[in-house]
Amino acid sequence: MTALVEQIANGMMMGAIYVLVALGLVLIFGVMEVLNFAHGVIFMAGGYVCDVVFMHVLPSYPLAVVATVLALALVGVALERVVFRRLRANVPMQIVASLGLILIAENAAVLLFGPSALQLTVPSVRSLVRVGDLTFTVQHVVVIAACVVVIAALHLFLHRTRLGTALRATSQNAEAARVIGIDADRIYRLTFAIGCALAGLGGALIGPLFLIFPQMGDLPLLKGLTAIVLGGMGSIAGAIVGGFAIGIIEAVSTLFITTDYRDMVVFAMLIAVLLIRPWGLFGVRVRGDA
Amino acid sequence: MRGRAGAVRPATGMAFAAVLYLLAPVFAGSPYVLFALTLTLCYAIPAVALNLLLGYTGLVSLGHMGFAGVGAYVTALLMKNAAVPFAPALAAGTLAAGVVGALVGIPCLRLRSHFFIIVTLAVGLVLFLLFNNLDWLTGGAAGLPGVPRPHPINLGFAVVDPRRPVGFYLVAATLFLLVFAVQYTLVHSDFGRSLAAIRQDETLAASRGVDVFAHKLAVFALSAALAGLGGGLLIDFLRAAAPQSFGFLEDINLVLIVIVGGAGSLFGPLLGALLFIALPETLRIADTYRMVLFGAALLALALSAPRGLSGLAAAAFRKLRPQASA
Amino acid sequence: MAAILEIEGVTKSFGGVRAVDGASFSLAAPGIYGLIGPNGAGKTTLFDVICGRQFADAGSVRLAGGRIDGLRVHQRARRGIARTFQECRVLAEETCLDNLLFAAQDKQLSRELLRMLRRACPQPGIVEEADRLLDLVGLRRLRAEPAGNLSYGQRRLLEIVASLIGRPRLLLLDEPAAGVNPALLDVLRDCLRRVFTERQIVLLIVEHNMEFIMSLASHILVMHQGRVLEQGPPAAIQASRRVIDAYLG
Numbered sequence: 001m002t003a004l005v006e007q008i009a010n011g012m013m014m015g016a017i018y019v020l021v022a023l024g025l026v027l028i029f030g031v032m033e034v035l036n037f038a039h040g041v042i043f044m045a046g047g048y049v050c051d052v053v054f055m056h057v058l059p060s061y062p063l064a065v066v067a068t069v070l071a072l073a074l075v076g077v078a079l080e081r082v083v084f085r086r087l088r089a090n091v092p093m094q095i096v097a098s099l100g101l102i103l104i105a106e107n108a109a110v111l112l113f114g115p116s117a118l119q120l121t122v123p124s125v126r127s128l129v130r131v132g133d134l135t136f137t138v139q140h141v142v143v144i145a146a147c148v149v150v151i152a153a154l155h156l157f158l159h160r161t162r163l164g165t166a167l168r169a170t171s172q173n174a175e176a177a178r179v180i181g182i183d184a185d186r187i188y189r190l191t192f193a194i195g196c197a198l199a200g201l202g203g204a205l206i207g208p209l210f211l212i213f214p215q216m217g218d219l220p221l222l223k224g225l226t227a228i229v230l231g232g233m234g235s236i237a238g239a240i241v242g243g244f245a246i247g248i249i250e251a252v253s254t255l256f257i258t259t260d261y262r263d264m265v266v267f268a269m270l271i272a273v274l275l276i277r278p279w280g281l282f283g284v285r286v287r288g289d290a
Numbered sequence: 291m292r293g294r295a296g297a298v299r300p301a302t303g304m305a306f307a308a309v310l311y312l313l314a315p316v317f318a319g320s321p322y323v324l325f326a327l328t329l330t331l332c333y334a335i336p337a338v339a340l341n342l343l344l345g346y347t348g349l350v351s352l353g354h355m356g357f358a359g360v361g362a363y364v365t366a367l368l369m370k371n372a373a374v375p376f377a378p379a380l381a382a383g384t385l386a387a388g389v390v391g392a393l394v395g396i397p398c399l400r401l402r403s404h405f406f407i408i409v410t411l412a413v414g415l416v417l418f419l420l421f422n423n424l425d426w427l428t429g430g431a432a433g434l435p436g437v438p439r440p441h442p443i444n445l446g447f448a449v450v451d452p453r454r455p456v457g458f459y460l461v462a463a464t465l466f467l468l469v470f471a472v473q474y475t476l477v478h479s480d481f482g483r484s485l486a487a488i489r490q491d492e493t494l495a496a497s498r499g500v501d502v503f504a505h506k507l508a509v510f511a512l513s514a515a516l517a518g519l520g521g522g523l524l525i526d527f528l529r530a531a532a533p534q535s536f537g538f539l540e541d542i543n544l545v546l547i548v549i550v551g552g553a554g555s556l557f558g559p560l561l562g563a564l565l566f567i568a569l570p571e572t573l574r575i576a577d578t579y580r581m582v583l584f585g586a587a588l589l590a591l592a593l594s595a596p597r598g599l600s601g602l603a604a605a606a607f608r609k610l611r612p613q614a615s616a
Numbered sequence: 617m618a619a620i621l622e623i624e625g626v627t628k629s630f631g632g633v634r635a636v637d638g639a640s641f642s643l644a645a646p647g648i649y650g651l652i653g654p655n656g657a658g659k660t661t662l663f664d665v666i667c668g669r670q671f672a673d674a675g676s677v678r679l680a681g682g683r684i685d686g687l688r689v690h691q692r693a694r695r696g697i698a699r700t701f702q703e704c705r706v707l708a709e710e711t712c713l714d715n716l717l718f719a720a721q722d723k724q725l726s727r728e729l730l731r732m733l734r735r736a737c738p739q740p741g742i743v744e745e746a747d748r749l750l751d752l753v754g755l756r757r758l759r760a761e762p763a764g765n766l767s768y769g770q771r772r773l774l775e776i777v778a779s780l781i782g783r784p785r786l787l788l789l790d791e792p793a794a795g796v797n798p799a800l801l802d803v804l805r806d807c808l809r810r811v812f813t814e815r816q817i818v819l820l821i822v823e824h825n826m827e828f829i830m831s832l833a834s835h836i837l838v839m840h841q842g843r844v845l846e847q848g849p850p851a852a853i854q855a856s857r858r859v860i861d862a863y864l865g
Contacts, residue, residue: 035404086593091403092350093592096549099542100588107581218538222415225408233404264419270412275397278405479732480721487707487718494705497667499693499723499782508725 002133007251009131013140015247016147020202021224022231022239023154024195030234031171031191034084035091037098040221041105042196046072046203047212048109051120061122065204072200073193080192085185109214117211125208143205150198151240158236167191171234219263223250226270232283241281303474310463314456324455326571330563331462332527335469335520337547337559342473343513344545345553346482348489349399349506350407353414354517355544359421359536361387361518366434366531367427376440376452376526383522384515391514392507399506414541421533433532437525458527465523466560469516474556476512485509489554550591618681619644620818621666621786626675627842628661635661637842638675646816648808650829650850653839654863659822660702660790662839666820667699667788668692680785694724698784700775702791708764712755712774715763716746719778749777752814753807769800773807780811786818793825801825805832830854838862 021043028036046068054064083101087094124138158164170177170187178184202220203212210216227246231238246266253265273280317323336358343349365383368374374382398409421428428434439458442451451457476482484505487495496502525531534540543566551562570580621643628636636658643649653659664670666677668689677685684692707715720742722728750756753773758766763774772792779787789808796804805828812819823829829836830850837847840862846853853859 035407083589083593091407092344092549092553095350095352095407095545096588097592099546100585100592102542103581103585103588105585107578107585110578111582222411226412229405229408260423261419264416264423267412267416267419271409271416274401274405274409274412278401475732479728480723481725481728481732483718483721484723484725484728486709490707490709491705494701494707496689497693497699497701497705498719498778499690501688501690501723501725504725508729 003255004252005132006134007255008248009134009136009140011248011251012244013143013247014251015244016144017202017206017220017243018223018227018247019147019240019243020150020198020205021220022227022243023150023236024198024202025224026228026231026234026236026239027191027198028195029228030236031167032084032088032188034088034094036084036195037095037221038079038101038105039195039199039224040217041102042072042075042199042217043203043220044109044212044214044217045075045105046200047120047207047216048113048118048203049200050204050207051118051212054120054122061124061208065201068200068204069197073197075200076192076194076196077189079196080189084192085188106214113214115214117213120207120212122208137209139205139208143209146201146205150201154194154236163190223266226266226273228280229270229278230273230280232280235280235282238280238282307467310467311460314459314463318456321455322571324459326568328455328459328462328527329571330560330568331459331466332520332524333544333547333567334466334560334563335523336517336544337520337551337563338469338473339513339516339520340544340548341553341555341559342476342485342509342516344548345555345558346477346489347485347506347509349510350403350410350545351414351510351513352407352411352545353417353541354410354513355521355536355540356414356417357387357391357514357517358521358524359417359533360390360521361515362521362525362531362536363421363428363434364518365522366437366525369437369526370434380519380522380526384519387518387521388511388515391517392511394514395507395510399503399510411541415538418533418537421536428531428533431533433530434525435530437529437531439526439529462523462527465519469519470556470560472516477556481505481508546588550588618678620646620680621820622676622678622681623662623666624676624678626662626665626672626677628658628665628670628672630661634842636665636672639839639843640675641837641844641847643818643820646812646818647835648812648819648833649821650833650836651820651822651839652824652826652829652836652853653845656841657839657862658842659839663699663788663790663822667697690723693782693784696783696785697788698779698782698786699788700772700779700790700792702794704768704771704775704795706763706766706771706775706778709762711760712750712763712766713743713746713759715774715778716749716781717742720746720781746781749781752810753777754803769796769804772796772804776807776811780815783815784817786820789819789821791822791824793823793828801828804828808832 021039024042025036025039028034049071050064050068053067054061057067058064083097084094087097122139124142127138129136129138129141158168166177166182167187167190169180170182170184174184177187203217206216223246224243227242228239229242230245231240231242246269249269250262250266254262257265313327314324317327336354340351340354343351343354361383364386365379368379368382369376394413398406398413401409422431424430439453440461442449442453442457450460452461484495484500487498487500488502488505492502521536524535528535547562547566548559550565551560552558619642623642624640626636626639627634639658639662651659651662661670665672668684668687668691672685676683679692679695679697682695684695687695707718710718717738720739747756747759750759753776755770755773755777758770763771766774776789776792792808793801793804808819809832821829821833833850835847836850836853838845838853838859845862846856846859848856
């Protein structure tokens with residue numbers, strides 16, 4: 001029983017990370033209809049930037065995380081302007097561009113930091129929290145708390161601010177939004193900035209718990225994709241539910257099968273969802289879907 | 291369609307085949323180049339397979355090396371465990387990959403574009419994980435080493451020994467030409483024209499009488515089978531089947547070969563394979579630098595040349611001959 | 617002799633809204649028929665049900681006496697239903713001639729695969745037929761031009777003759793006049809008349825452009841709130857009180 005609770009707690013923590021990745025993906029997809037396959041390397045960059053800032057600039061983990069988020073937001077703006085804006089309707093070229101970015105980023109990481117993993121030791125990983133029989137690091141709690149804060153902030157932003165409402169309007173109907181005076185280009189830049197900031201945050205938060213290495217974003221990307229498909233491609237609520245669901249299912253499954261097959265559980269889930277209910281839990285069934 | 295640029299006249303085709311065969315003795319003295327060329331052909335075959343799907347029908351499959359893996363492992367297992375000769379083992383591998391392709395295609399081809407892309411990615415990953423973890427069958431992460439090369443082939447006027455570099459290159463060239471011929475026949479057939487119509491406008495194709503799902507399934511199964519053929523050839527060349535040859539990075543690589551080489555053109559897959567396989571092998575730049583340069587080249591390409599290298603070549607060709615005829 | 621197209625009691629709802637509510641009519645003889653009605657009358661939905669893009673919730677659709685309700689789009693196309701689209705669809709990368717040749721091609725998968733293996737020859741006389749149809753609409757000189765290079769009006773004409781080459785029994789046209797330069801409407805109307813003279817089939821045209829459809833069709837059906845309100849010759853329809861009320865009300 002304890003083992004189950006422990007895995008659920010672990011699952012919530014990993015789920016929180018997947019939620020951050022998924023939120024970034026779903027925002028970018030929902031507003032721009034762009035499937036950002038480079039999202040994984042943004043996540044990875046978040047880990048490295050946080051490490052660099054913490055180790056060489058300010059030895060304060062919270063400030064390093066903030067700096068990371070801001071840095072990756074800027075990267076997001078640059079990516080949107082230089083790369084993805086031109087490729088809006090062109091799915092194959094989006095994929096090529098994303099793959100190009102993956103190659104550049106992962107190999108640049110190897111060139112700059114070496115192929116072996118980095119360790120980011122911060123106070124919150126050293127201090128422990130005891131809940132009943134179980135022990136977790138403070139970082140576990142930090143991750144979940146950060147995710148909750150982000151969800152709340154995002155909700156407030158999207159529903160209580162003018163800019164956020166403009167963003168929602170653009171995602172529903174870009175043409176109509178333009179007609180009523182919303183600057184779509186500005187919205188796209190903002191969306192990419194937020195999306196990349198979230199991915200970077202994920203990388204910065206997971207860094208201390210696991211290692212930082214060039215390929216660290218590959219699996220989170222795929223699981224984030226799974227989360228948004230599970231939740232429904234344009235739905236933020238879906239991304240949140242999907243992300244936590246995957247985290248928990250994945251963690252709990254290790255009680256029954258070896259870790260080798262753990263990833264396969266998630267991908268098998270993805271396939272199953274796509275075949276049974278491709279519009280996901282919260283998505284809208286569009287005329288023409290199976 | 292009928293008047294499409296990229297048609298190969300019989301004389302040109304023969305010349306192309308001749309060149310391909312003549313490369314063998316020309317580079318016989320340089321085993322490194324021959325190795326690079328053979329490896330290129332091994333990847334060019336799955337690239338042709340994916341080109342049929344992506345370039346001609348418009349279906350983006352991000353897990354296609356998974357099917358190559360199915361062909362590879364079936365071929366390897368038959369040759370190693372049942373002492374089946376190369377040709378029938380390869381045929382069995384091709385067939386197995388085609389069957390798996392059909393089984394995957396039946397549920398997945400109903401999905402709309404973004405979803406289809408993601409599910410193919412997931413299928414490819416699941417196949418890789420199976421190759422990597424079903425130790426009792428596939429040898430797990432270590433794979434299946436010790437796959438034998440085919441026995442020497444007596445042609446009457448010469449003996450081709452696939453256990454040596456020149457011999458195997460000729461086998462690879464023959465198989466590639468076979469697959470190329472399949473591509474050529476298909477593209478210039480009514481079936482190919484229906485696929486082209488599906489790529490351009492599915493709704494229109496259906497309203498003109500095309501059973502879109504059946505056509506997609508047919509080309510998907512064929513494409514999977516041909517990928518399996520490539521996979522079987524590859525592992526026989528490497529003398530070992532390993533899961534790394536069929537994982538996520540390999541899936542990406544194959545997509546790049548096809549798109550950058552020029553999706554929807556006859557020679558695109560070969561051009562792409564030369565660029566992504568032969569060139570790195572022969573240039574011997576350090577892996578990581580090479581990859582960064584590749585990434586940059588890809589980005590540049592995505593932003594400026596939507597039809598890939600073949601498209602660039604075709605556009606340049608048209609500029610040099612202003613009265614291009616239909 | 618069964619009617620060419622017979623709709624009986626067709627009903628189709630979308631999430632609680634009844635787009636088509638018990639529509640019935642019968643088109644017995646070849647002719648140019650117009651289908652009009654105010655916005656939301658259900659014309660496009662009925663169209664989609666006839667050609668198979670949507671399946672009716674209830675009712676029947678018969679083509680030359682045979683029920684086609686359960687058939688999918690491509691199957692109905694092979695039975696002899698052709699259509700054009702409101703947004704005008706052609707194969708942009710193919711030449712005008714290839715567009716027509718493709719439309720004429722036998723697209724049954726098994727037969728296509730067999731022909732591939734046997735390297736069969738194209739149908740005799742089909743190129744001449746295609747050229748004749750291009751001539752009919754004045755596009756003969758553009759036969760080698762990719763369809764994407766044509767003007768919108770030219771693409772409309774191409775779409776129409778491409779729909780005809782397969783010798784359909786029923787040709788559905790979805791707002792053919794939409795987006796066409798007013799100066800070219802006469803040309804379009806002329807073409808459709810010529811097309812009808814050439815192939816005596818049923819043309820069913822959904823249109824919003826009253827002047828266009830009234831001067832072209834010999835019989836008008838008016839839809840309102842999901843069913844057929846009235847039908848008759850253009851003059852009668854234009855004078856009908858009920859029709860005018862439906863549009864204004």
